Amino acid sequence: MKAVRLDKLLSGLGYGTRSEIQKLARAGGVELDGAALTDAAARVPVGPDLPDRLKIDGRPVDPPPGLVILMHKPLGATCSHKEDGALVHDLLPPRWRRRDPAVSTIGRLDKQTSGLLLLTDDGDLLHRVISPKRHVAKVYRAALARPLTGREGAIFASGELMLEGEAKPLAPAILEVISPTEARLTVTEGRYHQVRRMFAAVGNHVEALHRERLGGLALPDDLAPGEWRLATEAEVVAIFG
Template structure:
């Protein structure tokens, strides 16, 4: 593919804008400035625009350490969008596979592959999610037993699926669920007479939050992490 067409496709530039960027020396191929619009880009080439790598063709898979008071949408509705924190091309093509509330932190998976995200969010797939939960009061053994058996949430017709509960401290636990109901963890704790004061997602399926990522930071998933989510049902 010609470099000017590559820039038009993957940087959303017009041909004239692409040529101006090339003339200004803002485009590099494998670290070397390229000014020729007709330069042929191969599959192995790494193209950057003004220091920002351009994504090659194909689906993208990322993890982000969501910070508190950010939202998993493309609209800043009083809180900052997680996508505004990401220096990445075509962020509008990406979506979140399993959103978190504004006040919840932790692992968010982001992609433009609809089948892949569906394998995570579809109720039929029962993808497990592990949360670290801090509570207003001590978690009793009776409450743990109720959560492990399934609890009835307000407004629901059926109880939740059995959860895995691991107490970390008197008012802190690890909770693993295989559903994604609205505000589910908070509603589950309310159902056993407690209240969530802080919530952090640590794992989705086999993918764990990278401990080296600070809140607001992201990275591409490894091929092994991507492959851990089986797209076919």
């Protein structure tokens, strides 16, 4: 188990600068295994049990690096750190903006798309999920402006559909018709506004879009829009299942 200096650990988790952490420790605001830890230079073992062992002002410390956040992204929130308006990062504790390594979304959902969104500070995991070589499937439910014609499934599955402005055809995608104006689409790529552009290419318009699944991981029924929780190890494994 790796041991890290207290001031470096807590500043990396967004609790303040190293000097601020030193003041906090001297004031008795840090406890390790129930005892005050006043030396900010003390080395703290960092493992999954850190929040159970280390308390800041009587509260469990935030999870150490390696966290994966499972969020039900609401409509109107942007997957960005800096754009105007509501941001998905606004839904997390404010100090998490100062974490190092930074918490980033795994891929993006546009402002008007809701559903399953993962965030992490694990760069290796992020790249494994979004890597084109992994072919991690993404499942969307789309409400359409016009009834389906019946030809869309074959076009999407052909591997020959070209999006406007692109030189490479899309990989085959699977269409499941739910109703005349609603469908579920499974894609393995993450091109810009891909699902919306696919339906536009066959003469339709997506009025509402919701991501239900990423790989083998489905959006939990108990997460309302705007809610989030830490993903379990089994859920992270399920992405690649």
